[in-house]
Amino acid sequence: MNFDFINGATAKELEQFKSVCNQLLSRTYVVRTLYRPGKGRVNNPDYTFLSLHYEAVREYLGLLDWDLRRDDLNGYFYVLNTDEANRCNLNKKETAILLALRMIYDENQERLGLEQDAICTVRDVLEKVVTDYAILPAKPNMDEVKRALTLLENHSIVQRIDGKFNQSSCKFSILPTVLAAVSGEKLNDVVSVLRKEKDVDEETEEDLVD
Known part of the structure; x- marks a missing residue:
């Protein structure tokens, strides 16, 4: 590894280096902008730091068997x-909610602003899961929805x-x-699998009723 950055960094830069690495390992993603109450979307200083010191962070994480990647177009x-x-392994309902989020994002891509994020509500997600795409046979209870969305927020997929x-x-x-x-x-593969499982569950329920 090239230690030029480590050897020449200030104490503040080293602290941010450690913070950014820990954030990537715990949350998977670092995004370009963040939502702040009362301010809206603001630039993320950790994203700026990564943009400037990409190679140094990439080499360090590579020693730990992690591959750092970037998507400059979409900002993460x-x-x-x-x-x-x-x-991170998701259960069936968590997976269905994640798939619904991807569908909503795709539907909104033409209308996205510079921040590249799509705004929606929990109601929008549940309609996608149960009504529009029928991924699940019934709506998850709100405790399950909260657990799923909290998990996804912890991994920087959504932000409340x-x-x-x-x-x-x-x-x-x-x-x-x-x-x-x-x-x-x-997306297409997993939706197909979940729909097949849903059909099997419904057939089983009909057999039990008969």
Whole structure:
């Protein structure tokens, strides 16, 4: 590893270096802008730091078997474990909510502003999951919705703007990181699987009734 940055960095730069690395390892993504109450979208200083010191951070994380990647067009950095370890595993309902977020993001892409995030409500997500695309046979309860959205917020897929995740009126932004979390190909494949499972569940219920 080239230690030129480490050797020449100020104490403040080293602190931010450690902070950014820990953020990537714990949250997966670092986005270009963040929502701040009363200010709206503001520039993320950690994203700026990564833009300036990409190679130094990339080399360091590479020693730990993490590959740092960037999407300059959509405005985020993210890491992948080269050994395919430390993956975040979602249950069926969490997966369905993530897929709904990707669908909503796709539908809004033409209207997105410079921040590249799509604004929606919990109600919008549940309509996608149960009504519009019928990924799940029934609406998840609000505790399950809250757990799923909190998990996704912890990994910088969404960011809450107003309200609480267990309220249907809760407003939040879907960040462009959802594009890396769910590729277009994966979206179609997983939706097909969930719909097949839903059909099987419904057939089983009909058999039990008969």
